[in-house]
Amino acid sequence: NPAAGPMIVHCNDGGGRSGVYLAIDANLELAEEEDCFDVFGFLKKLRQSRKGLIENEEQYKFVYDTLEEHVVCGVSWFPVSELSQRLKQKSQRDPVTKLNEYQKEYQQICKQTPRFT
Known part of the structure; x- marks a missing residue:
């Protein structure tokens, strides 16, 4: 504030x-x-x-x-009060990609490479 x-x-x-x-x-x-x-x-x-x-x-x-x-x-953050709603949304599959939001997010995470190894 x-x-x-x-x-x-x-x-x-x-x-x-x-x-x-x-x-x-x-x-x-x-x-x-x-x-x-x-x-x-x-x-x-x-x-x-x-x-x-x-x-x-x-x-x-x-x-x-x-x-x-x-x-x-x-x-990727959201209010705690929206958790139940977000979980339902993330479970729905995209009609084009056939992936749900969990899968899309996980693929995005996997694309990130460690910078300092």
Whole structure:
């Protein structure tokens, strides 16, 4: 709730993982509002306030990988109150593909490859 004040994000050293979280969160919000991402621009602006946020290339790449996964997989959350309704919907087969939503989602998950192995 923005009216409650600013969110505080802090990891063990206060830089790397906090920066990753902030970059992902800000870019997901930007995508919702303007249908675009600006990881470089956001991090550049963020580092004007605090040096060392996102400490290495691996963390920087993780931000992009996470945003890509969001684009490919989409939003999958829903309110708990809708669980029964969603379960029924997910069980129905698509007349064209002959797959239900569980099968489609599982296929999508299987397409995702681990980035850091």
